[in-house]
Amino acid sequence: MNQHSPLPLARSTPSRLSATESSATDAVVRLVDVRRRFGETPALDGVSLTIHKGEVLGLIGRSGAGKSTLIRCLNGLERPDSGEVFIEGREIARLRERQLQPLRRRIGMIFQHFNLLSAKTVEANVALPLKIAGVPKSERLRRAGELLDLVGLAEKRNQFPNQLSGGQKQRVGIARALAAKPALLLSDEATSALDPETTQSILALLKDINRQLGLTILLITHEMEVVRSVADRVAVIEGGRIVEEGAVWHVFAQPQSAVTRRLLSTIRPQLPESLANMLSADGPGDALLRVDVAGDTARGSLIGDLARETGLGVQLVHGGIDTIQDEPVGTLFLRLEGSDAGALQRATQFLQRRGAQMEVLGHVADHA
Structure with missing residues (x-):
């Protein structure tokens, strides 16, 4: 597969119900009044949010807004003080560590700084989650080959991370996140360490994966341009609260909160x-x-x-x-x-x- 060209703007999904209108039947993620404090500081202050099957949701906010804590509550690394966290209809907030392990395999994760193992080949990095899960070697290598072809790096399978560019490393990270066929892909500032051209290529790849696999994606970012390029809906978090939520085009057209207007100021026309x-x-x-x-x-x-x-x-x-x-x-x-x-x-x-x-x-x- 060749490098992806810049992504056309995401298509509108008018038939998709809003988080408040939808039943839980198509929800991959559902947060209900989730609260988490660190000392006197509320990291999450009553967050309710739904991510529907097959959609790309952009969660945007400034540093310290609560994005990282929300991710950690989704994959079970943080326990909320109160509220409920549902993944594919199962409430996870009170599960024990052993009960969380199979659930975590339903969640793929891609990181800002790639988190690849330098001593392992590209193929071995992609296959690692399957090795940990006990999948036979022949099966995990077959799966790694499929995924490397999907992300356009089949010819790099025997190379090591230090032989790759930043964009290629992130493609390996995406392939690894898909290895266990997750229901949800979490992207944590996955493009913020990349140059603009490479960023567009990675966003195009994520949108292609969403379309081809019907994969649900949560994009965590502080960049409105990332949301604009690939998301179906956007939720804005500030001070541990969701302050605005809606279809990307509608929020960009008529932002209601002051923080949304500030975040949009870099890409909306401003008076000279x-x-x-x-x-x-x-x-x-x-x-x-x-x-x-x-x-x-x-x-x-x-x-x-x-x-x-x-x-x-x-x-x-x-x-x-x-x-x-x-x-x-x-x-x-x-x-x-x-x-x-x-x-x-x-x-x-x-x-x-x-x-x-x-x-x-x-x-x-x-x-x-």
Whole structure:
């Protein structure tokens, strides 16, 4: 298999039920009011979350938000103080270590720094989980060969990790995580140590695996671009709480929490500094608006309709429309002729009818 090309945007899955609407029947992971404290610090503070069979969920948050503790609760390395953790319908939070071992084989894990054994070949690294499980040598080598072909490294089977690039090491890590045919793949910042081109190649591989195998994937990351590229849904964690959750395109289009807006600031259009320096809080001058649009609102001729229906001059000064999960999503910075209350009211009413979110950023002098 050749190196993967950059991944097209994830397809929308409108038929998939939300976590609150779904029954537990298709849930690979279900957390119910999970709490975990370290001393006086709440690492998880009432987390409820569902990951459905076959979906890719991106869990995003800043350092210290609770992502690592959540992963450790999923694979049984941490015990929650309260709440329930279900994996494929089985509550695991109170299981003994011996009872957890077969369950852990249902969970594959890929790591930021690969965690390969330097003294073992690529093939032996991939086959290691099967060796630990007692699988006969011929079977585990056959499985390792299949997986190395899947990740595009069949010709590297006899090499050692120090002979591989970072991206190739991560492909070996992915193959190893798939060895025991897991129901859930956990990706813990798996691309944050890679360059952008290699990152896109690894994300494309994960999406291919999701499509080919129907594998459920939880992506733990602090990068919105990773979520944008491969996830079906996104959950934002902050201070041990899920503060926002939904389809990727919808959350990107209309983020509700302050932390989500901060995380998105690196990939959503921002007002250029040259324009920001020209703004004043009050008139005189033209109003400068930030307008967030998505779906049908972004498909129409919004700017022309706004000008025609309000009788105002409207100029696009920055921004544009992107496509996420086959849905148009955009941020437009519009200069609106006139700063009087009547003009702004007409514009606001029009944009509200169209389902757009609008913010008045300030005013620009007429001559600017």
